[in-house]
């Protein structure tokens with residue numbers, strides 16, 4: 091009896107591992123020669139529609155490009171393996187208000203939504219810069235259906 095259930099367990103394990111490997115190799119970009127991670131490292135994570143920017147959003151775009159885009163990517167679309175898109179429902183106004191952006195820039199962020207690691211405090215950004223960055227992010231969010 092014990093031997094039978096051990097066999098059953100092994101069979102399940104083999105099926106599970108085999109099935110996983112099969113799914114992995116049958117997904118484009120997941121073959122051993124072309125691992126998904128390397129292929130997509132640094133790639134944008136979101137498709138972002140960029141509307142015409144005016145006023146404070148223009149200033150925010152410049153500040154964002156200078157201080158945030160290195161990680162969060164062009165148009166805040168995120169970068170695979172580096173940092174998340176801010177054009178994402180997680181960061182909608184009702185969930186991450188301006189205060190969350192001010193706190194993130196000043197004190198950094200302990201990773202909690204993603205697996206990219208922590209965000210460090212960002213040097214040389216004033217609260218005014220962050221206010222403009224938030225204006226820019228909100229315009230992009232709205233243009234992409236995130237309210």
Ligand code: HEC
Pocket residue numbers: 154157158159160161162172173174186190191194195199200201202203204205206207208209210212215220223
């Ligand atoms: C060195 C890379 C890096 C830079 C530069 C960076 N960030 Fe981040 N940021 C991250 C990562 C990684 C996360 C995701 C943390 C997590 O897993 O929740 C994050 C998360 C955030 C969040 C979410 C905060 C929360 O409460 O969940 C905000 C807002 C944010 N960043 C704004 C900014 C702004 C604004 C700038 C520029 C002033 C900036 N980031 C620059 C890496 C970076």
